[in-house]
Amino acid sequence: MRRILPIILLGIFTPAWLLCQNIYLTQGTDGSNAAAFTGVVWNQGGQQLWVAPEAPHTDAMLLATDPWSDNHEVVLFSLAQSFDPGKLNPDVPGQLLWNYGQTALFRVSHENFVTLREKIHGVVKRVPRQTAQTPKTVIPAVDTNQLVYEIVDLVDTAKIMATIRRLEAFKTRKAMTDSAYAASEWIGQQFEDMGYQIEYQNFNIYGSPSSPNVIATKTGTAYPDKYVVIGGHYDSYTYFGNAPGADDNASGTAGVIEAARILADYPTECSIIFCAFSGEEYGLFGSEAFVARCKQQEMNILGYFNLDMIGYRHPGDDIHTDMIYPLSAKPLADYYKEIAAIFVPELGVFDGFLTGGDSDHTSFNNHGYMGIFPFEDDQNYSPYIHSAQDVTGLSVNSAEMAGMLTQASLAGVSSMGGVFTYASAGEADGSTSLRLIPNPATDKVRIVAPGMKSDIHVQVVAPDGRTVIATRLQGADKVLSVAHLSRGIYIVRLTDGTVAAESKMMKW
Numbered sequence: 001m002r003r004i005l006p007i008i009l010l011g012i013f014t015p016a017w018l019l020c021q022n023i024y025l026t027q028g029t030d031g032s033n034a035a036a037f038t039g040v041v042w043n044q045g046g047q048q049l050w051v052a053p054e055a056p057h058t059d060a061m062l063l064a065t066d067p068w069s070d071n072h073e074v075v076l077f078s079l080a081q082s083f084d085p086g087k088l089n090p091d092v093p094g095q096l097l098w099n100y101g102q103t104a105l106f107r108v109s110h111e112n113f114v115t116l117r118e119k120i121h122g123v124v125k126r127v128p129r130q131t132a133q134t135p136k137t138v139i140p141a142v143d144t145n146q147l148v149y150e151i152v153d154l155v156d157t158a159k160i161m162a163t164i165r166r167l168e169a170f171k172t173r174k175a176m177t178d179s180a181y182a183a184s185e186w187i188g189q190q191f192e193d194m195g196y197q198i199e200y201q202n203f204n205i206y207g208s209p210s211s212p213n214v215i216a217t218k219t220g221t222a223y224p225d226k227y228v229v230i231g232g233h234y235d236s237y238t239y240f241g242n243a244p245g246a247d248d249n250a251s252g253t254a255g256v257i258e259a260a261r262i263l264a265d266y267p268t269e270c271s272i273i274f275c276a277f278s279g280e281e282y283g284l285f286g287s288e289a290f291v292a293r294c295k296q297q298e299m300n301i302l303g304y305f306n307l308d309m310i311g312y313r314h315p316g317d318d319i320h321t322d323m324i325y326p327l328s329a330k331p332l333a334d335y336y337k338e339i340a341a342i343f344v345p346e347l348g349v350f351d352g353f354l355t356g357g358d359s360d361h362t363s364f365n366n367h368g369y370m371g372i373f374p375f376e377d378d379q380n381y382s383p384y385i386h387s388a389q390d391v392t393g394l395s396v397n398s399a400e401m402a403g404m405l406t407q408a409s410l411a412g413v414s415s416m417g418g419v420f421t422y423a424s425a426g427e428a429d430g431s432t433s434l435r436l437i438p439n440p441a442t443d444k445v446r447i448v449a450p451g452m453k454s455d456i457h458v459q460v461v462a463p464d465g466r467t468v469i470a471t472r473l474q475g476a477d478k479v480l481s482v483a484h485l486s487r488g489i490y491i492v493r494l495t496d497g498t499v500a501a502e503s504k505m506m507k508w
């Protein structure tokens with residue numbers, strides 16, 4: 001009896017999305033770009049595609065019942081021209097579920113997925129069985145630390161352009177080619193030279209090995225278990241010949257590498273992960289592999305900043321970004337808007353939405369994290385992508401824009417990750433300058449006291465003069481728990497027996 005009890009419970013409590021997910025078409029009245037949260041996976045011209053267990057509206061038309069069953073994938077293609085089912089080559093695998101204008105929805109078996117992707121010439125969006133999940137993340141307040149200004153100023157557009165040209169020189173970075181593997185090693189070497197721990201994460205695209213994700217990690221000093229992630233895909237795509245992929249997406253990869261270069265010199269409270277993903281052009285396979293593992297390990301990811309196509313400026317346009325995100329990631333999008341207004345005020349930030357294709361932020365959103373995608377332009381993006389003409393000069397035509405989009409995400413990562421430095425600590429006269437990070441503090445505070453011995457005595461004095469903490473801290477990393485203190489201003493006094501220092505700490 002006991003053995004069958006859990007099975008019965010599972011039957012009762014299985015969430016609806018596990019039971020059956022269908023695809024519906026509605027003549028939508030909701031023009032929201034943030035629709036993925038509610039199950040809308042595509043939205044254009046008043047029509048919407050939904051992933052839902054039941055009809056979302058009375059007028060909804062059922063297109064497919066649980067099309068993911070029996071190891072099948074559902075793929076939405078957006079083509080350069082109107083899709084004509086009559087001209088569909090009979091050797092194209094899969095089943096056409098629906099088409100409209102330049103959009104076509106296919107169901108295909110996993111084993112035929114790669115063949116289908118290579119035979120239909122369009123950008124892909126894999127339609128997930130499970131759409132964006134409500135995140136538990138609490139986005140911290142924007143940190144206007146002076147250091148963030150300093151960091152933003154260090155972005156070097158010449159370095160970004162040099163990286164783009166170097167990645168172009170691999171000729172093609174299509175995920176399954178040798179040159180993509182070579183590119184992954186080059187990227188890994190850059191991270192390694194900056195002093196990061198790196199990992200090559202291997203994964204398959206339905207049985208075909210892909211060049212790996214390249215992951216560089218910077219461990220946080222105060223909150224190593226909290227992560228801020230910045231990334232972009234380095235793989236490229238074309239239907240014929242070479243895929244230099246300068247804008248899509250050597251540009252974003254170069255922005256991530258530039259952010260890593262600068263942050264290498266700045267300790268951060270939280271851990272920062274720099275990702276160069278692969279397999280994006282086949283349908284986010286690399287980021288999906290990465291985020292699925294993060295989710296499985298229950299990693300606390302505060303936010304993901306996606307860099308994908310940051311170097312093409314439509315002639316005549318002001319430098320701006322159209323931000324792509326589902327409603328579930330709105331707090332992170334708001335954070336970015338605030339950050340950009342403070343640290344990169346010349347950059348216009350608008351809400352945007354994709355009428356085709358997708359990017360790696362979706363993998364984060366689908367697993368209950370927040371991911372945003374500040375895109376170069378949701379309408380007038382580079383017309384040269386996925387062709388041999390995706391090269392610098394033509395397709396990456398604005399180093400300035402690539403620089404500013406890198407700055408905005410870097411400012412976001414630095415602020416959210418809690419950036420600080422030892423450079424300003426330590427006075428010329430040999431005395432110690434004490435820093436408390438963060439200050440104001442909520443649960444933990446990290447004590448930075450250069451010039452002091454590793455063994456120190458800490459005294460925390462309350463506003464009424466009572467000593468509320470008296471303790472010894474040893475080792476290089478000194479973290480004090482202040483969670484139990486009530487709100488107010490405290491004095492923190494340190495001594496190592498020779499040198500003494502004190503500072504105010506605000507607790508809230």
Ligand SMILES: [Zn+2]
Nearest residue numbers: 248249308309
């Ligand atoms: Zn891309």
